[in-house]
Amino acid sequence: MKEKINKFLDSDLLEKYLLDQTTKEEAQQTERYIAMYPEVREAYGQLQANLEAFAKMYSRPTPEGLKEIIVRSAKKEKKTLVRFYKYAVAACVAIAFFAGSSYFFWNQNQSLQQENTLVNNKIKYLESNMMNQLEDMRNQFIVLNNPDTKRVEVKGKEEGKDLKAVAYINPVKKLSYINLGNVPELPENKVFQMWTEVNGELVNLGVIKQIKDKDKLLALPYGEKAISYITVEPQGGNSSPSVEHIVANISY
Amino acid sequence: MSTLIEKHIVSLLAEKNDRAIALLYENYGDTLYGVAHKVVKDDDLAQDVLQESFIKIWKKADSYDSSKAKLFTWLFRITRNTAIDKLRSTNNKAGREIQIDVSDVYNVGVKGIDPDHMDIQDNLDKLEDKYRVVLEALFFGGMTQQEASEELDIPLGTIKSRLKIGLRELGKIYGTTMALALILNLLS
Numbered sequence: 001m002k003e004k005i006n007k008f009l010d011s012d013l014l015e016k017y018l019l020d021q022t023t024k025e026e027a028q029q030t031e032r033y034i035a036m037y038p039e040v041r042e043a044y045g046q047l048q049a050n051l052e053a054f055a056k057m058y059s060r061p062t063p064e065g066l067k068e069i070i071v072r073s074a075k076k077e078k079k080t081l082v083r084f085y086k087y088a089v090a091a092c093v094a095i096a097f098f099a100g101s102s103y104f105f106w107n108q109n110q111s112l113q114q115e116n117t118l119v120n121n122k123i124k125y126l127e128s129n130m131m132n133q134l135e136d137m138r139n140q141f142i143v144l145n146n147p148d149t150k151r152v153e154v155k156g157k158e159e160g161k162d163l164k165a166v167a168y169i170n171p172v173k174k175l176s177y178i179n180l181g182n183v184p185e186l187p188e189n190k191v192f193q194m195w196t197e198v199n200g201e202l203v204n205l206g207v208i209k210q211i212k213d214k215d216k217l218l219a220l221p222y223g224e225k226a227i228s229y230i231t232v233e234p235q236g237g238n239s240s241p242s243v244e245h246i247v248a249n250i251s252y
Numbered sequence: 253m254s255t256l257i258e259k260h261i262v263s264l265l266a267e268k269n270d271r272a273i274a275l276l277y278e279n280y281g282d283t284l285y286g287v288a289h290k291v292v293k294d295d296d297l298a299q300d301v302l303q304e305s306f307i308k309i310w311k312k313a314d315s316y317d318s319s320k321a322k323l324f325t326w327l328f329r330i331t332r333n334t335a336i337d338k339l340r341s342t343n344n345k346a347g348r349e350i351q352i353d354v355s356d357v358y359n360v361g362v363k364g365i366d367p368d369h370m371d372i373q374d375n376l377d378k379l380e381d382k383y384r385v386v387l388e389a390l391f392f393g394g395m396t397q398q399e400a401s402e403e404l405d406i407p408l409g410t411i412k413s414r415l416k417i418g419l420r421e422l423g424k425i426y427g428t429t430m431a432l433a434l435i436l437n438l439l440s
Contacts, residue, residue, distance in 0.1 A: 012397065012412045015419070020329045021396055031320065045322075050422045052324045054387060058286035063299060066285075067277050070303050074273040074310045 005037050014040070018047050139175050140217050148172040152250055159232050160184060160192065160247030167220065167228070167250045176220040178228070178250070183208055186232065193233040195241045198223030207237040227251050258323045265313040273310060280324065284331045290392045291335035292342070301338050305331040336394035378425045383418030386411055 008014075016022045017030040033040045143149050149170040156163025162184035169176040183192060194205040198221050205220070208230070220228055230248040231241045257279060264272035281302070288301035308330050316326055379387075389400040390411075397415070401408040 012415065015412075015415050016397070018325065019390060020333065035319075046423055047419055048322045048325045050419045051328060051391075052283075052322070053425070054391065054419075054422050055287050055324075055328055056283050058290045058392075059282040060286040060289050060298075062277070062281045062285045062302070063295070066299055066302065067274070067281065070277060070306045071270070071273050073303060073307055075270055077307055077310055 005033075005039050008033050008037075008040060009043055014044055014047060018044070018051060136219065139173075139219070140177060142173055143168045143170050143175045143177050143217075146170050146173060154178070154230075154248050154250050156184070156230070156247045158247055159186065159190075159245070160230060163192070163230065163248055165230075165248070165250075168217070169222075171224075174222045176222045176226075177217040178220055179215065179217050180208060181214055189235045190232050191235060191237060192247070193231050193237050193241070194228065195231065196221050196223070196226055196228040198226045202241070204237075204239070207233070225251075262316065262318055262323055265309075265316060268313060272313070273306060276309065276327070277306070280327055283324075284327060287328060287331050287392065288335045290388070291332065291394070292339050297338060297342065298335075301331065301335045304338070305334045308334060332391070332394075335392075339394070379418065379421055383414050383421060386414040387418045387422075390415060 013022065013026055013030050013033075017027060022030060034044050035041075149168050152167040152169060154163070154165040154167055155161075162182060163180075164182040165178055165180045167176065167178045186192065192208040194208055196203045196205055203221055205218075205228075220226075228250040229241055229246050231238075231243075232245040232247055233242060257275070261272055261275050261279070264275065284305060285298060285302050288305070289295070289298035292298050292301060305327075309327060312330070316323070321329075385404065386400065386406070389395055389404060390397065393400065393403075395403060397411050398408060400406075401411045404411070406414075
């Protein structure tokens with residue numbers, strides 16, 4: 001340890017530090033030595049005293065009036081500094097206010113844009129929905145009023161014997177609709193499901209729910225020599241029809 | 253400098269009390285003016301340097317750390333650096349080579365020392381020239397040890413040892429003077 005301290009004292013780091021000529025790392029090392037070792041602290045204190053003694057050897061009486069100028073400058077500087085802080089605080093408040101309001105408006109703009117997109121999407125959806133409904137209404141009108149339309153009564157059998165439906169098929173306009181007049185209640189774990197075989201492909205038309213509007217017409221996919229089936233399937237529907245549970249079929 | 257006054261000034265500086273500047277000036281003004289003058293070698297420039305240094309001291313008052321340096325060391329560093337900067341900017345303006353001016357520092361010797369400071373002059377005379385030249389180059393010339401070595405044509409090792417010995421010698425001279433002053437005070 002002693003050797004380490006002597007080595008440090010023999011180096012010129014302390015003198016360089018005294019004259020503010022050290023690098024940042026050297027200064028940190030010197031400060032560490034000064035803080036840790038009394039010998040170094042004492043040597044540094046001695047160097048400082050010697051520096052003061054050396055500098056005093058070059059003392060010169062200051063010119064008359066310089067003190068007043070310097071004291072006045074310092075006071076002026078203090079006032080400027082106070083004024084600067086006041087302006088700085090005011091500027092910070094103003095900046096904070098503008099930053100806050102900018103953020104608020106930006107945020108509002110963002111949510112308005114989102115709302116705008118949402119409304120636009122809704123309008124588009126409603127538009128397309130309305131077009132579809134109009135198209136459907138037009139087709140229903142055609143199918144019901146066209147003289148070429150065939151009316152096929154459908155009666156259920158077995159579990160669906162109370163099922164009553166009327167299918168409207170128009171081969172000219174290639175449209176077909178079905179009106180489910182009466183859908184009997186099934187046990188809770190069973191449902192009616194509708195299928196259509198068009199051009200050899202079986203299309204799942206979905207589960208028939210209890211029809212609230214008995215005059216409602218449901219569109220059926222049209223195909224030459226198509227056959228529609230109504231089957232009884234387990235709750236939730238089936239991916240392929242249970243042939244043994246066909247309760248009605250409609251050929252057109 | 254009594255530690256009591258030093259402490260008082262430091263606490264006034266920390267409070268940003270205007271009185272600190274007047275007290276600093278009264279207690280260190282002559283020495284710092286001498287330091288500035290030794291570097292710039294011009295009355296008007298030295299006055300500018302002193303004024304600028306005091307403004308810096310005032311502005312940097314918060315950054316003074318008494319655990320890192322004595323008050324005088326801190327004041328000396330600020331004044332010395334301000335003076336060196338001033339000299340450089342003046343030399344740059346005049347389009348002169350800085351080294352020429354800096355090298356003049358060693359030839360100036362004790363020119364301009366006030367008769368009131370003759371006791372100090374005596375002390376300076378006690379310090380051998382070879383040490384004084386090195387100390388002046390490093391303290392007032394704004395040079396690193398390497399630069400001083402090149403400028404004075406003295407090996408770097410010698411510069412280092414003369415700085416060390418010079419400062420030590422100074423301590424002895426200063427210590428004797430202080431002891432004499434103390435004895436005289438006791439006798440009076």
